[in-house]
Amino acid sequence: MTQQGLTQRGTAQKSVQQEDMTKEGITGEALRSAPLRQRRTAGALLPWVTTPALVLVLVLAWHAYVERSGISAFILPPPAAVWDAWTGLIIATQTWRHTAATVYETLAGFFWASLIGVGLGVMIGRIRWLERVINPFVIATQVVPKVALVPLLIVWFGFGMPSKIVIAAIFAFFPILTNTVLGVKSLDPGHRDVMISLNASRLWVFRRLELPSAMPYILSGMEVGIVLGLIGAVVGEYLGGNTGLGYLLVARMNAYETDMLFAVIVHMTMVGFVFYFGIGAVRQLLIPWHESVASDHKTRS
DSSP, rough: HHHHHHHHHHHHHHHHHHHHHHHHHHHHHHHHHHHEEEEEHHHHHHHHHHHHHHHHHHHHHHHHHHHHHHHOOOTTTTHHHHHHHHHHHSHHHHHHHHHHHHHHHHHHHHHHHHHHHHHHHHHEEEEEHHHHHHHHHHHHHHHSSSHHHHHHHHHHSSSSSSHHHHHHHHHHHHHHHHHHHHHTTTTTHHHHHHHHHTOOOOOIIIIIIHHHHHHHHHHHHHHHHHHHHHHHHHHHHHHSEEEEEEEEOOOOOOHTTTTHHHHHHHHHHHHHHHHHHHHHHHHHHHHHTTTTHHHHHHHHO
């Protein structure tokens, strides 16, 4: 066999070996990534399995306690009675009229809390002396029990929607403010110095650096604030008003309809979930690059 033939044969053998090694590497990587994908899939599906299971366990325990203890349905109605009451509640036209009123009050209060909280939080985070001046007043407004302010706000703004909007804004304001301040302060000063060295204006630095860096903190505060805003609106309706879910709760209490009381509470919970997951959807749209959102996408993929 000639030297050229031996060379070609050796080259062919090396090519086959390299191809086999490549296939083995791809196969090994696929085998290693398969358990990782399985774990991610299991992690994504876990809440959809555990949450209904826990709810079912609680409902069964509730039903068993009512049946075995012989407690009066006026004190603790069985789950089936609450379910029937809730299905009757959601098909009633007045329920959605009261729901719309509470939703409007919550969103309006949340809007003003976000507008003032984010604006004031940015100023406090950027101006140190302003923080020292305003911080005691902000803390003073929060240490006072907010429920104690409701009668005073009703006296000032009346029994209509304006008082409920103000109450919802007060409840939602503090977490939005504090998270905004924390987000602005968490920015690395070196990043700001780089932008300034590139002759970037203050507005440009705020839009391109400070606001995106603080946005995860702001949205975290909004997730808490929207739920507290709903609580504030319901508390205002409960203590003074003629519309809204809080008023509906009082009306059912005065009628001694305990099953409807539970039904209204379940309905309020559903509304709160809608608000919370709505802010979560906004988070995914505004900061898809952040680890809190990217990790969820990795888990689902």
